[in-house]
Amino acid sequence: MSLVIDNAKFHEIIQEQIAKQKHDHTETKFNHKIYRTIIKKVKRKIRRQVVARKRDEQIQIEEDQRSKDPLYQAGLAQQEEIQKKKELEEEKEKKCQLWHERELLAKIQWEAKQKREQAAKIQQQQQAKTVHALSTKTSNLKIKSTRTSASKIQIEKEKPTAVIGQQLEDQPTHNPFASGIAGIERPKCSFFLKTGVCKYNERCSRFHDRPDVSNTILLLNMYSNFEMQYGLDDEYDADIGLEFEESERYQNFKEFYYDVLPEFEAFGHVVEFKVCSNFEIHLRGNVYVQFKTDDEAVRAFQRMNGRFYGGKMLQCEFVNITNWKNSICGM
Ligand SMILES: [Zn+2]
Known part of the structure; x- marks a missing residue:
């Protein structure tokens, strides 16, 4: 392999190496033998560098040639496609994993919610029990008071009837009281027909068509x-x-x-x-x-x-x- 070296550059490197040798080995006297060794060394180094550069250039040339080759292009495209597929697969896998993570989180949240609801339900039941106990007490009281007021109303209702009863004894302008004789067909009470009620109630002599x-x-x-x-x-x-x-x-x-x-x-x-x-x-x-x-x-x-x-x-x-x-x- 021919070796073309820039002389000025070569000389510069040699001078550097000589200076280094003299500095590092002060005990040794610099002589022609050492000088030759340095030159050989530098030459070898330069040769290695050149070889490496040539090799890189060759690789680049081959690369360029391949890139122009349709077969190589097809191969590249295939490689790319495979890579893309792989990436897609990885993406899918990642998504799937994320989905699973979310699902797990949702499940945990759902379970927590269930627990909360269950707790609320129990609390509600307990409250309902308390309310029921209270309302039972209250309704017992209510029934008592209703009974009292009902008997009051009964008294109130009887009052005017009694008054009217007295009036009727003097001047019988309205229906006389029921005769109490069964089997006799009574005429219909017109007042009851009109309103569904009659102030004489069950004591009315006329028939209440209920x-x-x-x-x-x-x-x-x-x-x-x-x-x-x-x-x-x-x-x-x-x-x-x-x-x-x-x-x-x-x-x-x-x-x-x-x-x-x-x-x-x-x-x-x-x-x-x-x-x-x-x-x-x-x-x-x-x-x-x-x-x-x-x-x-x-x-x-x-x-x-x-x-x-x-x-x-x-x-x-x-x-x-x-x-x-x-x-x-x-x-
Ligand atoms: Zn009547």
Whole structure:
């Protein structure tokens, strides 16, 4: 292999090596033999460098030639494709792993949530138990007080009847009391026909045509306002009605209407909803609800009878009101 070396460069390197030799080995006298050795060494070094450079150049040339070769190109493309596939696989694997990690996290979170819910449920049950225990106590008290007030109302109801009874003995203008003789067909009580109630109640001499089932239910004394409530205690005080503003009366009724009507509409189609504002005890606050069908009325009856509303226990009855115009109730 021919060796072309830049003389100036070669001389420079030789001088460097001589200086180094003299500096490193001061005890040895520099001579021609050492000089020749240095030259040989430098020449070898330069030759190695040149060989290496030539080899690199050759590799580069071969590389260039290969890159122009279509077969080599195809091979490269294939290699690239394989690499891409590998990367995709790795990506997929990574995603899969991430997914699993998320799934695991979700599972842990779900389990924690379940635990929390379970704990909340137990707490709720305990609270419900406590509330139930309390409400049992309260309802026991309520039943007691209801009994007391019921007997009070009974007394109130009997009062006017007794008064009327006395009046009737003097001047029998209305139905006489029931004769008590069975088998004799009595005429129908017109008042009961109109309103489903009669102030003589079971003591009326006329026949109260009470249907087993109908499309209309009557809720006795369900509606009440301040005036009616107060009137119940002292119904002969005329001033109370004056003190009770008309707008207040309307507002009170409106509130009742929007509170109660949806309750009944839950059972079916409400055809008529009438509230009795009459002051007479047997009519006072009576609520009539006419449904489209008997079934709806039966459902309402079953659900509403015995329920509490406005501090009262509701009492339901089926009634046959054929003509609302005939009944004396307003509103
Ligand atoms: Zn009657």
